[in-house]
Amino acid sequence: DCDDGEMVIKFSHVTNTDRHPKGIAASLLQERVNEEMDGTACMEVYPNSTLYNDDQVLEAMLQGDVQMAAPSLSKFEQFTKVFRIFDLPFMFNNIEAVDAFQASDAGQDMLESMARRGLLGLGFWHNGMKQMSANKPLIEPSDAEGLKFRVQASEVLKAQMSAMGASPQPMAFSEVYGALQTGVVDGQENTWSNIYGQKFFEVQDGITETNHGVLDYLVVTNVDWWDGLDEDVRDQLSTILAEVTETRNTESYNVNQEAKQAIIDAGGTVRELDASQREAWVEAMKPVWEQFVEDVGQENIDAAQEMNAQVSGS
Amino acid sequence: MDVVILFAMVIGLMLIGVPIAVSLGFSSILFLLVLSDTSLSSIAQSFYQAMAGHYTLLAIPFFILASSFMSTGGVAQRIIRFSIALVGHLPGGLAIAGVFACMLFAALSGSSPATVVAIGSIVIAGMRQVGYSRDFAAGVIANAGTLGILIPPSIVMVVYASATDVSVGRMFLAGVIPGIMAGTMLMTTIYVMARMRNLPKGDWLGWGEVFESGADAVWGLLLIVIILGGIYGGIFTPTEAAAVAAVYAFLIACFVYRDMGPLAGRDGAPNTPLWRKPQALVTAFFHRDTRDTLFEAGKLTITLMFIIANALILKHVLTDEQIPQQIAGAMINAGFGAVMFLVIVNVILLIGGQFMEPSGLIVIVAPLVFPIAIELGIDPIHLGIIMVVNMEIGMITPPVGLNLFVTSGVAGMPMMRVVKAALPFLAVLFVFLIMVTYIPVLSTWLPTTFMGPELITN
Amino acid sequence: MSHTDPHHRGGMHRFVDELEETVIAVILGAMTIITFINVVLRYGFNTGLIWGLEAVSFLFAWLVLFGVSYAVKKTANLGVDAVLNIVPRGTRRVLSLIAAAVCVAYAFLLLKGAWDYWANFANLPQTTGRWFPTGFEEMGRTSYRGWYEVVDIPFPEWLRWIQPVMNEGMDYEKLPRFIPYVILPVGALMLLIRFVQASWRIWHGRDESLIVSHEAEDDVRDVAHMNRED
């Protein structure tokens, strides 16, 4: 509970507090703010969409009814199109390349891309790299032809599925398990930790390790509220947030590897692609980039590719 | 303490005649304005999102619409005829047929009052003609009508699923066995009473009548097959199932039964076959009957959603003040086990049911008790069925209850006489409640068999 | 509980009723058809109306927000009349008037909230004051939200003319949010008007309360003759 005189920071998110990467990060942030900024600020976390879901929370933030949230990047479509770069298939080779890009000038500029719309990005939180699953083996891109895939509502992901000859189906996350089980949709794409946490592997033929995209969250705040904070308060918050981000992002790789292992241990099928198979997927999906160059900026694509080269070179 | 004042205010306002929806909304708004820094605009947002942001609740208008087409379309008569053909010859036959018809109609309709009106209006008159007392007839129907929310589809289950994020499909499956059980218990009770009191029985009309009436009723009964089959067969989500059911009910009512729409005979004239008037395929969509049915279903949706939307504002207050966590903490610290907890839930719902429309009550109570139930290891589907059965009983317990009101209107009897008439059967439902509460497998076996074990993802 | 229906007076009233009833029917019909078509498209043709779900969600909100004032006009909102039915007539009148005042206050607060919520989406100022509007706020740099679009519903070509007014001349890809949200202030205003009228009816003794005790009242009235006490 917050004491009188403390500034209340409401953080609303949509997952649990102790198992989901975002929920864990938010809990850690809350713990540190309430300990280190005691007497000045007090963070209240509202998990499980109890206060707002991802679609409502940004409206509420502009309105000043909530101060922090961490929606997935595809929820910012109405504010800016630059985050589409993270959805573009095979833009990043691995999570290290994503880290390097986000730390670069190109990545840091993206945090401020929505300032004129009233939002300010404070940092990227990883869920992880996305894998693909379906009710039949996915080895070649043509295996996905004619299948119905649940995707997040995103133009890029719709285009990506169309490029594979699959049909994209937007659907609430909570309905995906049932829809996969009964065959309303045939497949989905997600991170290891989500596939394990939601038990999607139980109702799919197998999961193909494609690492074809990133599922990331943006910690975001109201730009007016942020600018109105005392400078020392703002600095302290920034510092704590940066440290929490660093800790949890490093940990997220392990969380996903553990989830992958847990899936295998539970009897799920995991398929890996060899270099030539992977190349076929890249070939099939890369044309999608061209449709979105204008949205994400050629310079950002170049920067991302540079990071891929740097990371694999080192 | 704050929360006690809040609930006292809600109840106080209801008792002086403020609509339920406004009592909930007004009390919640005052609380948010006084206790938190939430703006009025966020309340407006909650209100809008009650509809636009709750995909599951969309099933409500569609199920109401399906039920309206079915009630308008004379399905009730066909179901009753089939029920009488099947069990009318037993001792107490017409009463047993009334319960059986309520069970079948419950499989088409998502609401209990609708079931009482559709079946009760016909069956109560029929029972009196063959020599049952009005009280007995009313008591039977008031009770059996409550099955409307237990046998799927069910509006109350949709609301529960939406409030707790469990699957609607699971809830529907979970209601099947308890629904059949409750119906069977009521029918058995009537049978025993009939043997003791020598109640009238009808004639056996032969298998020919069973098949003929069955074939006539089957178009209506196929609705539940479409709903459950569609959901489990992977054709559509529960919300879509509700919409498909509505379209199906419209087609059956207009073109197969032809009791409404352009092919219906007016003033006793026979219905027109479609081949004599093929343009009906188009005109049915714009026919006055279609508009009126859509409007009636829309109006009921509006009054229910007005309550649910305001109940969601109250839920927003409770969340904002972190009340569920406080209550959960207090209960768990007090060392309550699962049994004690379920007794408390039963009592809360029975009291709450005196004032509140069932779906609104679920919206408020579910988030309060759900986290505790999970903590205590109670299956969320089982909890949902317990809550639904409590709602059923709340509908027929004095001083107020939805089914008591409706039955008193349908049977043309004063409320207090209906209360007395319903009592013997109410005892049966209480026994049933205890069984459902303490034998979880009754609720969980079917969904687990068909859909695998329940996962708690939150 | 029965009361004489005071609402059927004259052609104008009937016309307005007819209009409201038809709008309610058409919205629900559209919701059903869109959802149904989407099932057919997905199951039969492996495709679908991407905007279908969002459109149906908005129509659902329109149905309720448009219709709730109609429910007030027709005294169709559910309530508890157990107390009202046992108190003396005079007490009942006083209680009903207090209840009516609560309803008016509720609708007024909802209207202020609805305006404040919608206004910025339409590039208009919110009202100041926490409870009671004391004026209009000065527009800040982030108060203009006319650019804010919905997720899936495409922008209709015939509305392009609003772009210069609402979006600094930039193209909308999707429907701007101020359009679906406009039903909030409109619906809340209609609700306020209907509650004021209902209070007026109670004050003048033309109506006794604001509520019905259960949802099936009309249906029960239709079948009541079948079992009337003889």
Ligand code: NA
């Ligand atoms: Na039912």
Ligand code: NA
């Ligand atoms: Na009751």
